[in-house]
Amino acid sequence: MLKYRNHLSEMPSYDGVERDYRIKVNANECNLNLPPLVEERVMSRLSRIAFNRYPNEQYDDLRDQIARNFNVDMDQILLGSGSSEIIEKVFYAFGGSARRRIVYPSPSFSMYKIYAKAAEAQAIEFALDENYDLDVDRFISTVRESKAQLAVVCNPNNPTGNVLAVDRIEEIVRSIDCAVLLDEAYVEFYGRSAAGLVKKYPNLLVARTFSKAYGLAGARVGYMIAHRDVTRMIEKTFMPYHLNVLSLATADIVYQMRDEFVPRIQMMVAERKRMSERLSGLSGVKVYPSATNFLLMKYDRAAALNARLEELDIGVRCFKNNARLENCLRISMGTREENDAWFAAIEKFVKEATA
Numbered sequence: 001m002l003k004y005r006n007h008l009s010e011m012p013s014y015d016g017v018e019r020d021y022r023i024k025v026n027a028n029e030c031n032l033n034l035p036p037l038v039e040e041r042v043m044s045r046l047s048r049i050a051f052n053r054y055p056n057e058q059y060d061d062l063r064d065q066i067a068r069n070f071n072v073d074m075d076q077i078l079l080g081s082g083s084s085e086i087i088e089k090v091f092y093a094f095g096g097s098a099r100r101r102i103v104y105p106s107p108s109f110s111m112y113k114i115y116a117k118a119a120e121a122q123a124i125e126f127a128l129d130e131n132y133d134l135d136v137d138r139f140i141s142t143v144r145e146s147k148a149q150l151a152v153v154c155n156p157n158n159p160t161g162n163v164l165a166v167d168r169i170e171e172i173v174r175s176i177d178c179a180v181l182l183d184e185a186y187v188e189f190y191g192r193s194a195a196g197l198v199k200k201y202p203n204l205l206v207a208r209t210f211s212k213a214y215g216l217a218g219a220r221v222g223y224m225i226a227h228r229d230v231t232r233m234i235e236k237t238f239m240p241y242h243l244n245v246l247s248l249a250t251a252d253i254v255y256q257m258r259d260e261f262v263p264r265i266q267m268m269v270a271e272r273k274r275m276s277e278r279l280s281g282l283s284g285v286k287v288y289p290s291a292t293n294f295l296l297m298k299y300d301r302a303a304a305l306n307a308r309l310e311e312l313d314i315g316v317r318c319f320k321n322n323a324r325l326e327n328c329l330r331i332s333m334g335t336r337e338e339n340d341a342w343f344a345a346i347e348k349f350v351k352e353a354t355a
């Protein structure tokens with residue numbers, strides 16, 4: 001018998017089942033590869049990489065660019081292998097024992113629960129209301145009363161797609177004195193970031209990613225913006241050179257050329273509106289408001305519909321066992337053709353079911 005560390009066997013696994021679907025709209029990825037001009041610059045940069053050297057310069061180049069964009073100093077930026085690594089390390093840094101508490105919304109990104117467990121902290125799930133909105137006053141009192149070390153807000157929220165206005169986020173950050181991790185993985189599709197508040201509030205940590213709007217899920221790059229005292233502490237939890245030179249150089253070019261991504265972000269937002277309207281027109285389908293690159297829909301026969309989509313090699317995210325997301329499916333926006341294809345399949349199923 002191998003003797004693993006305490007509690008590892010009870011730790012939940014990430015519940016995303018990955019398959020190479022014909023139409024893959026289950027993971028909130030960008031379904032387009034890099035814009036050709038960006039790809040050309042990336043390839044040219046990669047052909048000049050010094051594979052034999054640890055990446056020092058490349059860390060600094062990317063951090064410097066991000067810092068200049070947010071008008072903060074470079075030591076206020078931390079890079080991670082996806083924002084996943086940032087979130088995991090922030091949980092680790094504020095966790096450490098069952099007496100340390102981490103409050104996060106539910107339903108939200110399923111990994112918060114796993115990171116809290118990995119950090120050996122006490123997880124406090126804060127229930128969103130029936131429309132999946134976060135009641136700010138109740139959130140603030142939950143954080144205060146539980147004497148939490150870390151509070152998490154996901155804005156826009158995954159998988160519900162809804163948002164909290166920036167002034168409401170500021171109210172949270174101002175009203176509690178523990179660390180607040182704001183996960184802005186989808187903020188480019190919303191357009192209103194609260195990252196500027198970092199200059200005013202040293203307890204605010206903002207996590208961002210290249211995986212969604214910038215289509216770099218395969219390169220695994222994310223970053224955090226916070227007060228330098230915070231980044232200095234969180235940095236201690238990373239191993240040296242945790243990001244590889246290929247990803248750093250790629251993200252550096254993508255960030256330099258981020259204007260090239262604006263038309264496709266606008267296209268995703270337009271598709272979200274178009275598909276939301278089409279889905280809402282189907283009998284028995286409820287579509288939730290979304291400021292992201294995905295839609296959450298509720299339908300009585302969601303499990304059967306999901307099974308039909310699977311047969312057609314269309315992958316959406318089905319929330320089978322989540323008590324707050326019964327009969328819900330989450331669909332990422334793909335290309336216009338992909339969206340028309342999954343919609344046609346859903347429409348056919350719903351019409352047959354109501355016939």
Ligand SMILES: Cc1ncc(COP(=O)(O)O)c(C=O)c1O
Pocket residue numbers: 027028081082083084085109154157158183185208209210211217220221222
């Ligand atoms: C809310 C949220 N945060 C963070 C992540 C992690 O993304 P990544 O590690 O690719 O940056 C995801 C991924 O789906 C997400 O939905």
